[in-house]
Amino acid sequence: MSHDEHKLPFWRKYIFSIDHKVIGIQYGITALLFLLLGFCLMLMMRWQLAFPAKPMPWIGGFFGDALMPGGIMLPEFYNQLGTMHGTIMIFLGVVPLGVGAFGNYFVPLQIGAPDMAFPKLNMMSYWVYFVGGVIMLASFFLPQGAAQSGWTAYPPLSDIAPAGQTWWLFGMVFLITSSLLGSVNFLVTIIQLRADGLSFFRLPFFVWAQFVTSFLLLLAFPPLEAAGVLQLMDRLAGTSFFLPSGLVVSGEILQVSGGGNPLLWQHLFWFLAHPEVYVLILPAMGIVAEIMACNTRKPIYGYKSMVYSVIFLGFMSFIVWAHHMYLVGMSTEMSAFFQVTTMIISIPSVIILTSLMLSLWGGSIRFNTPMLFAIAFLPMFGIGGLTGLPLGLAASDIHLHDTYYVIGHFHYVVAPGTIFALFAGIYYWFPKMTGRKMSEILGKIHFWFSFIFINGVFMPMFSMGLAGVSRRLWDPTQYAHAQPTQPLNVFISISAWCLALSQIPFIINFFGSIFWGEKVDTNPWQATTLEWATPSPPPHGNFETVPTVYRGPYEYSVPGREKDFHPQHESGS
């Protein structure tokens, strides 16, 4: 491997780079921008939900008569915003940030490797993701706009939707391909490039989480890629994999070959989309474990049982998918199977959460910004997990299915759960990536306001869901049973806009600290894992001398030692 990166021209060094750290930062910046965009789409929707069919002040005028005549959001535009919010947040925001950015940057560092196993594949993975993102964005400018059939893209609705859906499918094919390239690379890197002495049970939990995540991506995405291609064929080549014969749309018989089944899509889709939940959450758990070990100054409680739990979670996540489909008319035998697996999968999640919680016991807890976000992850993910239980049993799901309860549930897992953990990761690893620390004051302002308002956004949704309010309603006040909860919609929207304002300190902190942050040395948090054994930021090739590993990842406060941390690469007992 060549280390003469300095002689490379600018575009090879910073744009078409094969250095995992540059690629990780590219992923990170792109994903953060997409997260911001996806968040903005939702902020627009929140106006319509709080004040249905009222002109949106000021901003509404920018979108023209095709989308928002007189500033009033059209249902077709609302549906595009909803569909693209989901797609962007999951496939272009959270996964690329958790896996593409943090995984890429820190897995090689934490295992003591000079780079990923296949640097060029790594570069390709980023650029394929980038193209997928551009296709998704470009679809907003089509005459009939972006995809509007929901992020789940259920046929027949998606089969007969306007052209935005075709672009969505092409975009998805690129994004899936990117994830597949990335996951192969992670697996080979983690198996092959670990430093001397770094056995599997000495791996930081974050690396374990990325390892299992990569397996999930590798095995779960191909069915969706196949399904996406089938849906493309339905739309472009006149096939009808997902269309039965004899459909009548708007009074006209749909001329298709027929004989298909719309439920085929749902099975293929959820075969990916349930493991995808763990693709979102596992890297977050990994980040939280790293930060908690470092900031409690003691080893993680039950490291091995956490590792076994995460592996078990990975396996189980492949056999729970149809719990998203209890109401399609499946037999009780089939739903019984999926209810049992769903209850079983809750066990390892509880083990991981309990271990993280018990890790605090006996510690000397430093409440810095990354730690605050990491601690907040625990109760937030707890709420997300617990509210999954009534959805996991078919009987209680009858009433709650496709209501705001579901939205509240999975957002607690992904937003105040995963995204808080990702924020924790940014604050924790920013010094390593830039050589400067982020401001603690701005960080704490960001944390406390975000924590309050994000609960203001999602907590009322459980009440709306119990009241039976359906998802994806352009105007929720049409239904008598939804009208009493309309004040909650106003409350949620105001909380969401305040949540947006709460991100301003983060944005200022992020860019300001690159230039003016407090300078740090190699190991500002006094942490033990290998990424802290190399300068901040690490040079090309990562380590000045190849590290050897002598012990487990979380040797903090070892009795009889002067320092309260014992890095993995330091020799001696």
Next chain:
Amino acid sequence: MEKYYGWGLPFNASVGGEKIDQLIYIFHGFMAVLFVGWFIFLIIVLFRFRARPGHKANYHLKHFKAPSYIEVAVALFEVVLLVGFAFPIMHQYRNVPPARNESVEIRVVAEQFAWNIHYPGPDGLFGKTDVNLVKVGNAIGLDPTDPAALDDITTINQLHVPVNKPVIVRLSSKDVIHSFSLPVMRVKQDTIPGQEIPVWFTAGKTGKFEIACAQFCGLAHYRMRGFFTVEEQTEFDTWLAKQVKP
């Protein structure tokens, strides 16, 4: 008028729906106990083990027995919920249809964005339908040459059922997937194009309620609202007699 809707579960007008409510309440009680327990533990730990001068972290992990017991208790509780509640409710919900001669049988054909309600009429037989016959005024494509179709009754968005009598609804869709939801009956079932799926329920209280579409079905999903009326048998018969036959 009685207050049907609020910030929690809607009014339950069904016979048997209270079992689903009970399960939902048990779940939330269980969740509250676990969450409050965890949360109190978290707050105590964060205070007790905060970094401060003279306080050191303990390398040796205290071995906790409680989590294993709690874990087993949670698992057992889940088994109880599955076997004691979820399986029996679903068995009733999907496998035990009421006798056809004692119940009212209705077809509901969903389309973007309306509910076509199809009653068999006095003969108790649904007339044949054919997609080629679908036109304005005959939304479900009822075949006028079929003798069974002559006394059939169709309405748009008006579902009336008698109180205290089992109702079987045979659900289908003309175009995309919808979901037939009667919040006050604790009934929800996707309508899948190409399939006919039955659901059944018994209304225990009279009143004027709603049919909601729970599955995203396109532009006007938000107003795919039907009217659902539960009335005494005599009122139901009178209403049915007044409906125009196709």
